[in-house]
Amino acid sequence: QAKRAGRNTVCFFDPQMQAVASASAALAADLRQAWREGQFLLEYQPQVDAQGRMTGAEALLRWLHPQRGRVPPEQFIPTAEETTLILVIGRWVLDRACEQLARWAQRPDRAHLSISVNVSARQFRHPEFVDEVMEAIARTGVPPRKLKLELTESLLADGFDITVKKMGSLQRMGVALSLDDFGTGYSSLAYLKRLPLDQLKIDREFVKDLLTDENDAAIARTIIGLAQSLNLEVVAEGVETPAQREFLARHGCDGFQGYLYCRPVSIEQLEAFIDANAGLPVATATAS
Ligand code: C2E
Ligand code: MG
Numbered sequence: 001q002a003k004r005a006g007r008n009t010v011c012f013f014d015p016q017m018q019a020v021a022s023a024s025a026a027l028a029a030d031l032r033q034a035w036r037e038g039q040f041l042l043e044y045q046p047q048v049d050a051q052g053r054m055t056g057a058e059a060l061l062r063w064l065h066p067q068r069g070r071v072p073p074e075q076f077i078p079t080a081e082e083t084t085l086i087l088v089i090g091r092w093v094l095d096r097a098c099e100q101l102a103r104w105a106q107r108p109d110r111a112h113l114s115i116s117v118n119v120s121a122r123q124f125r126h127p128e129f130v131d132e133v134m135e136a137i138a139r140t141g142v143p144p145r146k147l148k149l150e151l152t153e154s155l156l157a158d159g160f161d162i163t164v165k166k167m168g169s170l171q172r173m174g175v176a177l178s179l180d181d182f183g184t185g186y187s188s189l190a191y192l193k194r195l196p197l198d199q200l201k202i203d204r205e206f207v208k209d210l211l212t213d214e215n216d217a218a219i220a221r222t223i224i225g226l227a228q229s230l231n232l233e234v235v236a237e238g239v240e241t242p243a244q245r246e247f248l249a250r251h252g253c254d255g256f257q258g259y260l261y262c263r264p265v266s267i268e269q270l271e272a273f274i275d276a277n278a279g280l281p282v283a284t285a286t287a288s
């Protein structure tokens with residue numbers, strides 16, 4: 001009610017704001033229908049180590065709209081978060097990822113692979129989130145360590161102590177925790193050292209111009225050094241060129257993800273990537 005009153009007040013003074021508000025209401029309705037009709041799917045993007053060997057994949061949500069085609073997550077996740085739809089979608093992503101891990105656990109040539117799942121702050125904040133993760137793991141019987149949850153700094157807005165407590169519960173369960181888009185938020189280093197984490201992800205923002213922008217290069221090196229001092233694994237996202245990979249690897253980056261290796265693909269294409277990757281002699285994988 002307060003929200004509706006707020007909206008009316010805003011539209012009285014600012015028609016442009018009203019247009020934005022009704023567009024997002026329409027999007028919210030579209031999203032609910034999309035959920036009912038099963039228009040969401042997952043793609044996977046491989047992650048590799050310094051030798052080019054695949055270590056796992058990140059699950060990325062896609063909305064296949066019957067008219068608009070593929071809608072990028074940036075265009076619908078904020079609205080899914082404002083409504084509560086992100087809770088059911090997020091749960092669905094988590095369940096699918098665990099089911100995939102369970103299938104891989106049956107195969108000696110796949111059992112080492114992990115899956116990273118993006119968790120929105122709204123989803124993490126939900127009182128049942130930790131239990132849902134526990135249930136998904138118990139139901140599928142996957143080794144908890146193979147599941148990585150990618151969290152963002154925005155989660156700290158909820159209060160530091162409760163966040164640390166929940167992260168601690170997840171970590172004790174054996175689940176790996178990654179801080180996504182690291183460096184783009186506002187968290188201080190004092191916070192970082194107290195967060196139970198296993199991995200930092202260097203945002204694409206700093207990887208993009210690594211070779212031409214000295215500041216980006218310095219930031220990337222600093223993040224890698226920071227991760228090493230805190231005993232965290234560090235993965236770079238958005239790696240598009242051999243030169244970027246070479247720079248990052250030379251400075252000690254552990255993991256790499258980006259178009260250089262593979263775009264986000266269907267599970268069938270991912271399986272093909274896994275087979276091709278397993279067949280790669282190490283020499284070929286490291287050369288560029
Ligand atoms: P993210 O978690 O930081 O994911 C990395 C994004 O970078 C993905 O965009 C991926 O497709 C893109 N990317 C990877 N390699 C490259 C590259 O070499 N070059 C370029 N230009 N881009 C690259 P995508 O799939 O559009 O996802 C955008 C964001 O949406 C994600 O950023 C994540 O924050 C969010 N997201 C995706 N799936 C989910 C989900 O299941 N739940 C939630 N809560 N958020 C999700
Ligand atoms: Mg991510």
Ligand code: MG
Binds near residue numbers: 180203204237
């Ligand atoms: Mg990221």
Ligand code: MG
Binds near residue numbers: 181203204237
């Ligand atoms: Mg990012």
